[in-house]
Amino acid sequence: TEGAPSCLYITHEESEIPVWQQIQSNGSLNPDEIEIRYASSIDELNNLSLEDDFSDEDNEIQEEKIEDAENLRLRQYQRELAETALTGRNCVICAPTGSGKTKVSIKIILEHLKRVPNAKVAFFAKTIPLVSQQFKTIANHLPSNYNVLNITSKSKESLSLHMLLPHYSVVVLTPAVLVNHLCGKRALLSEGITSFTLLVFDECHHTDKDEPYNDIMQYYLKEKRRPVFRRELPQVVGLTASIGINKATDLKTAKVNIMKICGNLDVEHLDIVKKNIVELWKIVPKPDESQEELVENTSNEVGSKITDIMKELEKNAEYYAKHLKELANRQKSNTNPNLERLASKLRENVVNQGADARAIVFVRTRVLAESVVSWLNRCGQADLMGLNARKFTGSHAGENQGGMAVAEQNLTIDHFRSGQVRVIVATSVAEEGIDIPQCNMVIRYNYSRNEVSKVQTRGRSRAYGGKAVLLAMPVVVKRERMNCAREYFMNEALRQISEKSSAQFLEEVNAHQKNLFKDWDLKEMKDQRKKEEFENVEFKLICCGCHKVSIPSSDLKIINDTHRVSINRSLLNKIKIEPSKEKIMDAITFMGTVRCQGETERGKSCNYRIGKLIKHRDCPFVALGCDKMKFLRTNANRPDLVIKRWKDVPYYVEELKLEQFYEYALGIFQPHGEEAAADTLSS
Template identity: 30%
Template structure:
């Protein structure tokens, strides 16, 4: 760990070590597996498992050291840098665990937070442990709720933590069904994340002695992080809290074989490139002018309502982060208070435009003016779709957007308005890729913050660099509009491996959501996460002689310095914990676990009370935007614990049905395929979508699109479980009967 600290403090500039991996069986197998991925089918069946050639797992000494605690059957967190081969260590632990003698059935659960990651890990188990039966379960299929069906017939089950949690909630499985649970990227075991909800169940079972034969826990991570810690002592407490959540006193790190790990884990040199503004930024001026126009409309609307006057008088500077928060507060007040419906609707619309303009300003600082035009067009396409539903004021706002786009498209013709940062990043990539001794092996990852930036930067770089035979492609997550499916993500990574794509422009999904092969160039384009993403992203550039380039404005560069400091703080904290007297550490962990389980027990009691006291009374759902009362609570039904539908036949008269053109994928949840969108007939607000079951479209609505009138104001709920009213449950067969009538 001292080596890691020194590397971070010296901008990762470590002397290149002799690379012995080329002659090792492990590297040969890794290369073969990369090739195997390139031709693999995402839907590989269990029957294909035995067709793979078995490769014995040969671990290096430092990897065996990382595995020691787990091989003794102890709960542990294996913490080692990206590129050190933690997956190989996990495969070895699983192999030895399944081979060990025990009267109890051995069943391993391997978890990763995202579907692409768990599919990649599944492929590894299939390839390297073919003598064991492995099952992949994803949330896309109905079988995700029937985990118990696969327990008797498999040795290894790969899934996301939410699937296991859902099955434990439904009591279809018990923790005692499993002998080993491996949590990949286990630093996410905190707060209300899926890993932590799962581990709370584990701790409740342990502390309250509710379950015998709990499974062994092994966590894998490159960085545990330090959260909001400002001192070394706070960092120690933070890491111990994560250890308590994972029920372990052990941190498995490389101590004895530090010199060996240096031969296999290459650390890139870090280079900083400050970003610059345009000398005369006409786009920024035009957007700020438009924001002033919208702000005037917002102010006039608020002054008509006595309850809004005070907050209007406290307006922050238009071009500040505080303004964004102020506008959001106005939006919340307009939505929850029982204002004049037209006034409330105008306030909500104004805030929507202001927030989009703020996003456009950020995009303008990173990209070209034409990209800002495209962004505004895409953002307000839904508004154009529902322009027939607009009030007079909303029509004026939409016309303002069209005027801004027209003006900006004229500015784009001026060379003085070109963004200098685009030329800097394209020149940097071209020079570094073409300067490589082995051009064919050169690969680059560019990290950006937002999907809009990812789309636009990809188009720009591909257009500029393709002349030099450097192809660029994007890599984004699965959620939201214009998202990528797992198959699209896998295909993109495979083409990156093969060299068809030399550059990937990626959102944070490539930081740890997808396993990306080695690169020699990693660029953060005005993107700084935290100390965890700092270590994760730096680890992506692990080819020998690689470079990690941080491009950013001063605020981003300062954040990166802080991340480096916090990463060093994390390593110091881990050293302190490893030197701590075991008894003292155990006492701290027991105290934290007792506190956590007491809180959970109180939460469970309150939740049970809420469920038992759910009000069985009449309530209405109103559109969150136009406040029109549209759904009677008596006509709501819930099926599969998740989907909420409306059984009133007259509901169809209150909605517009529109094709889902915002996503390129046909989303499947629990075996149901998402189809057309459901929108409010009066204002065009999205309410949900139809889901197809046995060719029958079932209207499924989201509670976030509605508000409930009560006590002179409106109440909002971000999840159906928080609704204080009782909703009848039903089976799909009953729904089919109702809708067919």
């Protein structure tokens, strides 16, 4: 029930493991915070939020009678987009949202499966909802002799791709799943990136910087660079509605930035619609766009008090959050002209347009999404309240931070489709994720990011005669005008790049890749020097709260190349566990927050949050937060270090070995040192 405290669920089998028995008996959990259940009921709980989802593309393909890809009818502009890929060459396909890029990719996948012996296709989507939807679309259209698998970082099989792959022709997955199979000292996929013959990247403009898509392509390019015994590399196809130009202010720089993405993806051609452009714009409606300036609301007492309170917020967040709600409730008569402007747009374009009309309002933060929804549903104006507005925010943040569970996202989208909800107030998570044919109005409320965001949000208005409007303060309107200029540069750059000769295109791609290789070599050299310097250095992790609880480096190990855990079970007797709603990521279950119980003064615990309780192979571990601990070199006269990210920590930590795992999980815990002495005295 809502408001009930979270509970930590373990199975009967897990409850018999010594390390779990220690947690059940040592006081780190209250007795009513742990519940033993049958495994099937826990699986049911964990699977609740992984059901039906939605897609950026393609209402067209969803509404057609399901037909297999053999008979999939492509329009002329779609055939034009598929030309390069159907010859087996690497390419980026760039076309507007709603043009049917998923349909094009299914045709490409089928022809590849027929042409290439023992073909294996990976179709990547950035989010779990998109993986779910694209899996259904692809599985519904491919002939039944091709098995299709979907797997995400929250799947139980997220680290078993190497075992499942022989049985499937197509895998639809989040990029992190493949990254986890390629990285580490013992890569799970023995053939590496060449285990696949075709890689399809949905929303491929994310192949940049530290994005998971770019991690995958780094493995690809390193394999390409091998001088001898290089295996056959997979074909690469990218799909996008917009390739960002990274703050370019002129056409030349815009082209350079787009070519960098092409270089990262190792493509030979960029495909846009040129010959069949008239047909494309008949199929894909372009909404009318406008911009309107909002005003500074200097008379708003609530707004000014919120500004004052925010300055003090860190001191007592809970008290002030309550105070803000009381203020907002007291100030119902305090009108906000900007919200009234928003209300006017919703009346004009949704209320007065009949029951089929829908609107999406984009805002910058989760807090603002919640506030706008609250105002629309409690404003006392029957026509606005009848729209039944709902928020739509990301699933990565917790519900107490304004996030949404995947199941709640799905329910909101279902209600939006059916008309039970006619207005969604969304953060950026919806830019590349919602496909509602009836949506005829997109409003960006004081929200403008970049040219990619501009194209993506505009693409949410999918009905003919749709509108896209920006309601924003003058400074945001100014930023939007810059985005309009960048969108022009982007489109012109795409056109000019698509007309380059193959030789010129490849020359620029190769030049970019040479620069990449130089950067990688330099980084590798620096990393190797750091490893040699720090590999055998002993250190301690010390709680920043009490400065007493410490973990020596000999007790610190890595799980899945990511989580730093202690394998000394004495730490479990020095913590308090706060259970939370379980989340599964890369075969790791996140079960709650861990707080240190080291004494700051007699009888008082520091209660400092030092990490998360995770479950790995049925056993609990404390995954330590890097920024919650201090690093102290053993036997060295050096100051403590506070480092925010584990990847910036210079010290070497080894992977958890199997024998260490079993010793930690199954050994009967024997306290030592001071604890052992205390036990002896009390007996």
